[in-house]
Amino acid sequence: MKNDLTPLEPKADKDTVRRHNLSLVLRAVHDAGEATRAGIAAHVGLTRAAVSSLVEQLLGYGFVSECGKTSSGQAGRPGTVLKVSRTGPAGLGVEINIDYIAVCVVDLVGTDRVRLAEHGDNRGLPPSDVLARAARLAARALTAAAEQELTPVGAHVALPGLVTGGTVRQAPNLGWRRVPVEGLFAQALSALRPDHRALPVSSDNEANAAALAELWFGAGTEGVRSFLYLTGEIGVGGALVLRGELLRGEHGFAGEIGHMVVDPDGPRCRCGARGCLEQYAGQSALLRAAGIDENAGAPGVTELGRRARDGDPTALAALDRAGRRLGLAVSGAVNLFDPDAVMLGGVYRELMDWLAPAVERELAPRVVSGLWRGGQTRLRAASPLGDAVRGAAGVVVREVLADPAAYAER
Amino acid sequence: MKNDLTPLEPKADKDTVRRHNLSLVLRAVHDAGEATRAGIAAHVGLTRAAVSSLVEQLLGYGFVSECGKTSSGQAGRPGTVLKVSRTGPAGLGVEINIDYIAVCVVDLVGTDRVRLAEHGDNRGLPPSDVLARAARLAARALTAAAEQELTPVGAHVALPGLVTGGTVRQAPNLGWRRVPVEGLFAQALSALRPDHRALPVSSDNEANAAALAELWFGAGTEGVRSFLYLTGEIGVGGALVLRGELLRGEHGFAGEIGHMVVDPDGPRCRCGARGCLEQYAGQSALLRAAGIDENAGAPGVTELGRRARDGDPTALAALDRAGRRLGLAVSGAVNLFDPDAVMLGGVYRELMDWLAPAVERELAPRVVSGLWRGGQTRLRAASPLGDAVRGAAGVVVREVLADPAAYAER
Numbered sequence: 001m002k003n004d005l006t007p008l009e010p011k012a013d014k015d016t017v018r019r020h021n022l023s024l025v026l027r028a029v030h031d032a033g034e035a036t037r038a039g040i041a042a043h044v045g046l047t048r049a050a051v052s053s054l055v056e057q058l059l060g061y062g063f064v065s066e067c068g069k070t071s072s073g074q075a076g077r078p079g080t081v082l083k084v085s086r087t088g089p090a091g092l093g094v095e096i097n098i099d100y101i102a103v104c105v106v107d108l109v110g111t112d113r114v115r116l117a118e119h120g121d122n123r124g125l126p127p128s129d130v131l132a133r134a135a136r137l138a139a140r141a142l143t144a145a146a147e148q149e150l151t152p153v154g155a156h157v158a159l160p161g162l163v164t165g166g167t168v169r170q171a172p173n174l175g176w177r178r179v180p181v182e183g184l185f186a187q188a189l190s191a192l193r194p195d196h197r198a199l200p201v202s203s204d205n206e207a208n209a210a211a212l213a214e215l216w217f218g219a220g221t222e223g224v225r226s227f228l229y230l231t232g233e234i235g236v237g238g239a240l241v242l243r244g245e246l247l248r249g250e251h252g253f254a255g256e257i258g259h260m261v262v263d264p265d266g267p268r269c270r271c272g273a274r275g276c277l278e279q280y281a282g283q284s285a286l287l288r289a290a291g292i293d294e295n296a297g298a299p300g301v302t303e304l305g306r307r308a309r310d311g312d313p314t315a316l317a318a319l320d321r322a323g324r325r326l327g328l329a330v331s332g333a334v335n336l337f338d339p340d341a342v343m344l345g346g347v348y349r350e351l352m353d354w355l356a357p358a359v360e361r362e363l364a365p366r367v368v369s370g371l372w373r374g375g376q377t378r379l380r381a382a383s384p385l386g387d388a389v390r391g392a393a394g395v396v397v398r399e400v401l402a403d404p405a406a407y408a409e410r
Numbered sequence: 411m412k413n414d415l416t417p418l419e420p421k422a423d424k425d426t427v428r429r430h431n432l433s434l435v436l437r438a439v440h441d442a443g444e445a446t447r448a449g450i451a452a453h454v455g456l457t458r459a460a461v462s463s464l465v466e467q468l469l470g471y472g473f474v475s476e477c478g479k480t481s482s483g484q485a486g487r488p489g490t491v492l493k494v495s496r497t498g499p500a501g502l503g504v505e506i507n508i509d510y511i512a513v514c515v516v517d518l519v520g521t522d523r524v525r526l527a528e529h530g531d532n533r534g535l536p537p538s539d540v541l542a543r544a545a546r547l548a549a550r551a552l553t554a555a556a557e558q559e560l561t562p563v564g565a566h567v568a569l570p571g572l573v574t575g576g577t578v579r580q581a582p583n584l585g586w587r588r589v590p591v592e593g594l595f596a597q598a599l600s601a602l603r604p605d606h607r608a609l610p611v612s613s614d615n616e617a618n619a620a621a622l623a624e625l626w627f628g629a630g631t632e633g634v635r636s637f638l639y640l641t642g643e644i645g646v647g648g649a650l651v652l653r654g655e656l657l658r659g660e661h662g663f664a665g666e667i668g669h670m671v672v673d674p675d676g677p678r679c680r681c682g683a684r685g686c687l688e689q690y691a692g693q694s695a696l697l698r699a700a701g702i703d704e705n706a707g708a709p710g711v712t713e714l715g716r717r718a719r720d721g722d723p724t725a726l727a728a729l730d731r732a733g734r735r736l737g738l739a740v741s742g743a744v745n746l747f748d749p750d751a752v753m754l755g756g757v758y759r760e761l762m763d764w765l766a767p768a769v770e771r772e773l774a775p776r777v778v779s780g781l782w783r784g785g786q787t788r789l790r791a792a793s794p795l796g797d798a799v800r801g802a803a804g805v806v807v808r809e810v811l812a813d814p815a816a817y818a819e820r
Contacts, residue, residue, distance in 0.1 A: 251748050253779040259778045261738045
């Protein structure tokens with residue numbers, strides 16, 4: 001029983017109802033890809049007249065467009081086909097990671113229309129310099145978006161650290177502590193693009209953004225609604241999605257699987273403790289164990305994959321060891337959460353063939369529900385359609401879908 | 411954004427609205443302890459007239475009673491004081507654990523009015539025998555409840571295992587697999603008490619029931635809404651409460667912290683895997699490490715506490731070791747969930763003085779948010795007012811509070 005004390009009364013504020021239903025209709029078109037007024041009415045349970053009036057408003061805002069009639073082969077009278085517009089409001093996603101910065105503009109449909117990335121080690125640089133670089137990249141993305149008649153209505157910044165209230169509380173791998181990331185980014189961007197001075201900026205942990213991308217653009221679209229998401233980067237990020245909602249925890253710091261203990265007496269981690277998963281399955285640890293320069297970045301990971309494919313025993317042993325430790329941590333998380341699936345993202349995606357068998361070997365006996373052996377819970381590579389920067393842009397898009405009227409008034 | 415497709419319409423089924431608001435008023439009285447009609451109206455946001463009509467219905471059902479007037483010292487006109495009745499509908503809770511069975515009748519206020527327990531090892535006995543013993547105890551509780559004019563309207567059975575759809579899927583410490591526990595208990599009880607043949611029976615994991623008891627009768631009443639709950643029994647049970655709701659997971663098996671790995675090469679567990687927390691911090695492991703008969707049960711735990719108080723080095727070392735392993739597992743769970751508090755229940759409660767320092771020593775450096783050191787997340791002994799059997803009875807009481815009309819019609 002939810003302990004809500006909201007009375008259910010047979011009256012509600014008319015404007016609230018209309019805004020809610022406007023979102024309902026826009027999401028119905030969004031989720032279906034294309035829809036007719038009659039189809040929407042049947043789907044959302046509003047009258048045909050109410051839907052028509054709401055659709056007129058959405059057409060006026062430019063959030064949906066009409067494109068032809070349904071063919072006479074379909075049931076009922078032919079209706080006008082509605083689709084979500086590929087121009088107009090969009091989301092700007094920004095990902096600041098240890099060794100790259102990426103930006104992305106996603107339209108209301110969910111397609112990434114602009115994508116830019118810059119590689120380079122961000123460790124040890126002043127946060128304001130890194131954020132200024134991100135703003136320069138974002139300014140270029142805004143220009144490219146404008147050329148496609150897209151107008152980002154918000155920016156969302158994803159970072160590898162504990163993010164709360166617009167501030168990176170700590171990002172050990174970047175060496176950041178208490179960095180007011182939203183303010184610094186907004187300032188840098190508005191200096192470059194005064195026309196975007198009022199662009200609202202929000203921020204979150206990058207694994208959260210990647211998990212949301214998986215939910216909105218990847219496995220979530222196939223019906224996987226509860227999953228544990230791990231992303232292998234320099235660190236190991238984690239996030240939990242439960243029944244279609246990101247689990248944030250009481251202070252916004254949930255999902256930190258990278259610091260689960262896999263060997264209490266193991267090597268010291270950047271976080272200060274010993275034997276964290278990151279020390280075995282983070283990108284640096286993995287490359288180091290395989291005899292590759294731990295700072296080699298993405299080319300190093302590709303090299304590791306190449307060596308594994310060639311049967312190099314050091315590479316295979318490093319992957320097996322990392323997979324086993326991943327399996328230990330994941331088994332604990334699966335026993336705690338009981339999700340439908342476990343997704344491996346980031347660099348794990350291209351190393352899946354060698355990591356997965358070791359992970360599975362630990363999971364099969366350790367998941368006490370027996371659901372792992374039963375195949376009801378599965379290990380999957382994260383979708384190539386979902387990554388942190390797209391998820392970050394998606395956060396803005398979802399805000400528009402949730403209350404289109406708020407964005408039409410701007 | 412929740413992806414709900416329910417349209418918000420300025421009309422709703424009248425009967426649904428009335429039942430919802432009836433529950434709202436009953437819960438308002440329940441949560442406040444005592445209330446006037448005017449106070450309820452102000453609290454729930456319904457008109458005074460609507461509240462009066464709903465209160466009349468609740469008085470008619472016997473779910474609330476009037477008891478005097480507010481003193482003239484209080485603000486406003488003196489009003490009639492309403493309280494939730496201490497007679498009438500109640501919940502029957504049943505806990506089947508490894509070495510005891512307990513039953514409890516809880517009234518609508520939340521007080522346990524009948525409590526019976528029988529000690530004795532249930533391991534290796536046929537499940538139907540154990541459930542028949544539980545039914546005999548329950549039948550005695552029903553008699554004692556009737557003497558107090560209480561009528562249990564449902565029974566909820568809590569067990570140390572994976573419970574789903576009325577069946578214990580597995581309870582390794584009891585040696586049970588696929589036991590239809592609701593059916594067996596209902597059958598045994600209705601054979602003893604044909605007058606309770608129609609009593610609905612539900613079931614759940616015992617740590618879930620204990621965590622709900624903590625939420626409803628313990629720390630939850632002080633505002634702790636998100637917590638990790640560990641209960642030390644023969645095994646180690648766990649449950650997660652997030653913002654006032656029990657986290658059940660996708661298949662109902664969330665919270666299994668007892669099988670988190672604290673040493674990948676440790677001793678083999680009853681679950682089949684190696685190095686599970688239970689092998690270090692379960693009651694049997696703890697007693698064994700302290701040089702006490704591992705089957706000594708509750709008296710053994712009391713003896714362990716006595717030895718620790720006397721400074722016995724073996725006892726202190728055993729508690730320190732168990733506490734350290736508990737700290738490792740808990741740190742992982744805190745990093746994943748980011749709760750407000752961690753509660754130690756079961757036998758951990760009386761061993762808290764010696765376990766807590768070791769647990770804290772692991773948590774302070776390992777909780778990456780730093781909230782542990784900051785004191786924002788805390789380790790607490792579970793409340794003596796909450797235990798699994800009371801939580802089980804509470805599940806039934808909450809069902810009545812959520813829809814009183816459904817229980818008045820019986």
